[in-house]
Amino acid sequence: MTAEVDVLVLGGAGVDTIVHVPELPVPFADSLMIRPGIVTRAGQSGDFVALAAAALGLRTHHLDLVGDDHEGDLVRALHRDHGIPLTAVPQPRGTKRAVNLVGPDGRRLSLYDATRAADTDPLPEETVRKLAAASRHAHVVITQPCAAALPLLRASGPTISTDLHDWDGVNPYHEPFALAADLVFLSAAALTDPEPVMRSLTERGRARTVVATAGAEGAYLLADGEPTHVPAAEPPGPVVDSNGAGDAFAAAFLYGWLRGEPAERCARYGTVAGAYACTVPSTRVDSITRAELHARLTELTEDRQINRQINRQISGA
Incomplete structure (x- = not known):
């Protein structure tokens, strides 16, 4: 049977309210004047992965629990x-929602409404x-009830990835996702x-490829035992904002990975897409396209080659 979908995204559908703050942590005050304002828009981790994957030409489908409410209407x-x-x-x-406090340097603090999910929430087995x-x-987002769907995914045949976000390596909540995935981002x-x-x-798990993103320091890749x-x-x-950069990285890595490209090149796709995402204001949703990804990677590769030639000439002088 020929697959109809390249990337099935499970979980992570929701709405964020973006609040720009003068600094993080937020200084204590009776009130603060906020510019450029407060904006509510659809888009959480699963939404961003789905958007980024689709922009790269991957056939994408998103599955999650969504409420019959205003936030759900925004997601749909x-x-x-x-x-x-x-x-x-x-x-x-109700639909998952969060408040993102965004500082002038693009860093963010996300406050998630924990009342809109529970461990007992089901994703219908037949649908999965x-x-x-x-x-x-x-690609499985670490929101409930996605952990319970992992055995069904494994039995159905697709490869699996997950993003553990800022996992400390200890919190047991993340382990079912980490150990069931073939490809792990964190x-x-x-x-x-x-x-x-x-x-x-x-x-301990199934993964043979693990990627740790490190912002301005790039990414650390472990593929088949080689760091x-x-x-x-x-x-x-x-x-202007780091929100969605990790999701863009994951989607671009998957774009290369599903094409059978070497893991290091997949990671370079990821760094390009993640850097692009950091230039998009958190009040918007915008993803790099396949043509832009390849053009930008070619441009950066040529720049590195020129810099290496200059350095060799200086060293030999």
Whole structure:
């Protein structure tokens, strides 16, 4: 059977309210004047992966629990406007929502409404099996109830990836996702030395490729036991917000990975897409296209080659 979907995204559909603050942590005050204002828009981790994957030409489908509420309407409209199929399972608790405090340097603090999800929330098994059987790959967001769907995905055949975000290497909540995935992404933000954690994942779980993103320091790649540092890509404009950069990285990595490209090149795709995402204000949703990705990677590669030639000439002088 030929797969109908390249990337099935499970979980992570929701709405963010963006609040720009003068600094993080927010200074205590009775009131603060906020500019450029407060904006509510659809788009959480799963939404961003789906949008980024679709922009790169991957056939994408998103599955999650979504409420019959204003936030749910925003999520459905986002997918409809971008032509991304969404299977929205009714969620009586309401659509996931969060408040993102964004500092002037683009850093953010996300406050998630924990009342809109529970461990007992189900994704219908038959729906998961049917979509998984039609998909080449499943990217699983670490929101409930996605952990319970992992055995169904594994039995249905697609390869699996997940993003552990700022995992500290200890929190047991992340382990079902980390150990079931063939490809694991995480942020190095909470790790002094990411390599031991990355190696532990390959030793204890299914993954043979683990990527730890490190912002301006690039990314650390462990593929088939070989560690590689991939430098950060130069952003194509001013950095205004880091929201969605990790999701863009993951989608671009998957774009290369599903094409059978070497892991290091996949990571370079990721750094380019992540850098692009940092130039997009958090009040908008915008993803790098396939043509832009290849053009930007070619440009950066040529720049590095020129710099190496100049350095060799200086060294030989």
